[in-house]
Amino acid sequence: MSVEGDGRTGELLRLVGVSRLFHAGSHVVTALQEIHLSVRQTEFVSIMGPSGSGKSTLLNILGGLDAPTSGKYWLQGREIGGLPDRELARVRNRHFGYVFQNYNLFPELTALENVEVPMIYAGVGRRERRRRATVLLEQVGLGARLHHRPAELSGGEQQRVAIARALANGPTVLLADEPTGNLPSNQARQIMELLTRLNRQGMTVIVVTHDPSVAACGQRLISLRDGRIVADEAITGTSDVAARVAQLEGVSL
Amino acid sequence: MPFHWRLLKAGWFTTVLVILQVGVAAGALVVILTHLLPHVTWPRGATVLEVTYQRVEERAGMAMRQAEPVFRPEDALLVRGEIPAITEAAALVVQPLVALMVDDRPYLVRSAGATDPGYFRLWALEAVAGTLFGAAEMAQGAPVAVISEAAARQLFGSAEDALDRELMLLSVEEGLLLQGLLAGFPSGTTPPPRAVFRVVGVYRFPSADPETVDLRRPEIIVPMGWLTAQHGKPAGPFSDPFADVLYVSAPMEQELAVQQALEVLLSPLLTERRRLQGGEEARSRSSWQLEVVRGGQAQLLREQHRARAAVVSGLVFAAVLAAGVALVTGNLVRMSGRRRAIGLARVLGASQRRIVQSAVVESMAIALVGGMVGLAASWPLEQLAAPLSDFGAGGTTPFGARLAAYGFCLVVTLIGGLLAGWYPAWEVSRGGLAEQLREEV
Numbered sequence: 145m146s147v148e149g150d151g152r153t154g155e156l157l158r159l160v161g162v163s164r165l166f167h168a169g170s171h172v173v174t175a176l177q178e179i180h181l182s183v184r185q186t187e188f189v190s191i192m193g194p195s196g197s198g199k200s201t202l203l204n205i206l207g208g209l210d211a212p213t214s215g216k217y218w219l220q221g222r223e224i225g226g227l228p229d230r231e232l233a234r235v236r237n238r239h240f241g242y243v244f245q246n247y248n249l250f251p252e253l254t255a256l257e258n259v260e261v262p263m264i265y266a267g268v269g270r271r272e273r274r275r276r277a278t279v280l281l282e283q284v285g286l287g288a289r290l291h292h293r294p295a296e297l298s299g300g301e302q303q304r305v306a307i308a309r310a311l312a313n314g315p316t317v318l319l320a321d322e323p324t325g326n327l328p329s330n331q332a333r334q335i336m337e338l339l340t341r342l343n344r345q346g347m348t349v350i351v352v353t354h355d356p357s358v359a360a361c362g363q364r365l366i367s368l369r370d371g372r373i374v375a376d377e378a379i380t381g382t383s384d385v386a387a388r389v390a391q392l393e394g395v396s397l
Numbered sequence: 398m399p400f401h402w403r404l405l406k407a408g409w410f411t412t413v414l415v416i417l418q419v420g421v422a423a424g425a426l427v428v429i430l431t432h433l434l435p436h437v438t439w440p441r442g443a444t445v446l447e448v449t450y451q452r453v454e455e456r457a458g459m460a461m462r463q464a465e466p467v468f469r470p471e472d473a474l475l476v477r478g479e480i481p482a483i484t485e486a487a488a489l490v491v492q493p494l495v496a497l498m499v500d501d502r503p504y505l506v507r508s509a510g511a512t513d514p515g516y517f518r519l520w521a522l523e524a525v526a527g528t529l530f531g532a533a534e535m536a537q538g539a540p541v542a543v544i545s546e547a548a549a550r551q552l553f554g555s556a557e558d559a560l561d562r563e564l565m566l567l568s569v570e571e572g573l574l575l576q577g578l579l580a581g582f583p584s585g586t587t588p589p590p591r592a593v594f595r596v597v598g599v600y601r602f603p604s605a606d607p608e609t610v611d612l613r614r615p616e617i618i619v620p621m622g623w624l625t626a627q628h629g630k631p632a633g634p635f636s637d638p639f640a641d642v643l644y645v646s647a648p649m650e651q652e653l654a655v656q657q658a659l660e661v662l663l664s665p666l667l668t669e670r671r672r673l674q675g676g677e678e679a680r681s682r683s684s685w686q687l688e689v690v691r692g693g694q695a696q697l698l699r700e701q702h703r704a705r706a707a708v709v710s711g712l713v714f715a716a717v718l719a720a721g722v723a724l725v726t727g728n729l730v731r732m733s734g735r736r737r738a739i740g741l742a743r744v745l746g747a748s749q750r751r752i753v754q755s756a757v758v759e760s761m762a763i764a765l766v767g768g769m770v771g772l773a774a775s776w777p778l779e780q781l782a783a784p785l786s787d788f789g790a791g792g793t794t795p796f797g798a799r800l801a802a803y804g805f806c807l808v809v810t811l812i813g814g815l816l817a818g819w820y821p822a823w824e825v826s827r828g829g830l831a832e833q834l835r836e837e838v
């Protein structure tokens with residue numbers, strides 16, 4: 145993939161030469177190395193790779209939760225690196241929806257309140273907040289669970305609350321790190337159907353996963369190994385992904 | 398952070414503990430401020446100077462000093478009239494170690510004095526029973542006495558029982574006999590005769606310290622004119638008394654000026670008076686010196702004031718520190734317990750500034766509630782601290798001072814809440830978001 149894409153092609157994100165080093169005691173871990181990546185609007189990107197290959201690190205940098213040690217990052221043509229905390233908070237609030245493996249809901253709050261949180265930071269009024277949160281939860285099939293706490297919901301339901309929350313401010317990109325990692329397969333399937341539906345409605349989705357069947361929901365597969373992109377290809381079927389996984393795992397051994 | 402109330406409820410135990418700790422500290426602060434502070438400020442305005450006229454004699458190469466009775470009661474009026482800065486003045490005749498007879502039983506007391514009502518005003522003496530004698534008794538030369546609370550207890554059992562009782566001041570000779578020191582009695586002196594007094598009042602020094610023996614702090618005080626019979630006149634309303642000490646009080650900032658003015662005014666006067674008194678000067682090679690010191694009780698009071706101020710500010714500091722430490726630890730506990738929630742809030746779009754702000758508001762609210770608990774707790778605490786009121790002169794705190802203490806307490810807790818809220822939230826909300834999220838619940 146070319147790194148010289150421009151706005152007219154609907155480019156959303158662009159990483160140029162991004163590296164991320166971690167200092168663990170005396171030695172340095174290179175989690176990402178010279179990543180060049182461009183993601184266009186309405187793409188559904190799956191990121192795969194062995195454990196420790198830097199998938200989460202990449203997603204965190206894309207979502208503005210972590211900053212690269214070196215390299216540059218543009219979101220819709222605007223450079224993200226070096227933004228002050230307040231601006232960065234705004235970017236996280238307006239442009240990104242995050243879905244995590246462990247759902248990361250506020251246990252003290254009901255489903256409805258959890259979905260309202262990002263809207264509070266966006267300054268949405270109380271009644272509008274409530275209305276939008278209700279609509280979003282109905283969209284993810286939780287219209288009957290509005291006032292339940294996370295502890296009273298199944299894993300799949302919690303993840304759907306998290307997705308509703310991620311959609312709260314109408315984000316530009318949905319970022320999901322192992323969204324089905326903690327779920328039994330039937331619930332995992334529901335989540336992926338939901339993400340696929342959202343993508344078909346025009347949402348850009350980036351999913352990190354270990355699961356080839358999850359990755360196969362996407363149109364593009366990025367394979368990471370040792371902090372490098374080793375393959376970046378279009379997905380035509382589940383067998384493609386399975387083959388790539390087998391290759392990656394085999395090589396890494 | 399949104400839905401703060403839920404988060405607070407989730408960590409209610411820490412919050413309640415912090416509120417209680419702040420409450421106790423704030424209550425202590427109020428008690429200290431209302432009960433102790435007013436007594437610390439008392440001697441601030443005026444200073445008491447002690448004027449003596451000393452005979453300095455060279456004896457075997459050593460300078461011996463002896464305060465001589467040279468002051469007249471009028472001298473008090475004179476200095477007050479001539480030196481405007483002097484607010485109060487009184488002459489005191491002192492007799493250390495005096496023998497008394499009460500109900501046919503002899504007693505030896507530390508010190509008796511004869512003076513005028515100015516003395517009571519000067520030392521801000523108040524009667525704890527009966528009244529102190531005033532100008533009328535002075536003018537009539539009435540044989541009345543006021544005695545210290547300690548003397549009243551020793552001689553009569555209690556302050557109330559002392560009123561209207563009689564005590565007989567024995568002669569010096571009898572006093573020495575009582576001590577077995579009669580042999581040392583200088584021959585050729587006329588011992589003052591006995592005199593009977595009616596006790597009209599019992600007083601307490603504002604800073605009564607039973608441990609300190611100060612012979613110039615009389616336990617029995619009678620009107621000027623009594624006690625000084627050594628000039629051959631009968632005891633009674635004495636027409637020609639001489640006092641050993643002249644006390645004056647003046648604003649502290651005028652102390653030096655007053656000291657100098659006293660020298661200028663009194664030195665020639667006393668030299669003249671001494672010359673008129675007799676020709677003994679010729680045989681003794683002694684020199685005379687007017688001494689003005691912030692002496693005796695004045696010094697003592699000042700030191701006590703300093704000590705009290707130190708104790709009170711130490712206590713205030715300790716109380717404020719205790720409240721502050723409680724707030725900081727409480728906030729640290731609550732904020733680090735919310736590390737993950739704070740990370741999540743930042744992921745969802747809360748800026749660090751917003752998080753710190755709401756933590757500060759929360760901390761200030763907790764501190765304020767603690768402060769109000771403290772105001773409420775100050776009532777029972779005051780009962781507990783009742784023994785401490787001996788620390789000062791006792792008595793009630795003026796309403797204004799109490800209100801000021803409440804205000805101070807609330808302001809201090811609010812500021813404490815602000816400072817204590819800021820740091821933990823800032824500490825927890827900075828740094829890598831990815832790590833914060835990874836934190837286990």
Ligand SMILES: Nc1ncnc2c1ncn2[C@@H]1O[C@H](COP(=O)(O)OP(=O)(O)OP(=O)(O)O)[C@@H](O)[C@H]1O
Nearest residue numbers: 166167168173175194195196197198199200201202
């Ligand atoms: N905060 C950190 N401090 C030190 N090293 C880190 C840190 N975060 C990640 N790493 C290291 O960076 C590398 C990439 O980590 P990352 O979490 O991105 O891997 P991953 O591909 O998401 O793995 P997994 O599939 O197990 O989630 C790993 O070697 C990891 O040990």
Ligand SMILES: [Mg+2]
Nearest residue numbers: 199200201321
């Ligand atoms: Mg990971």
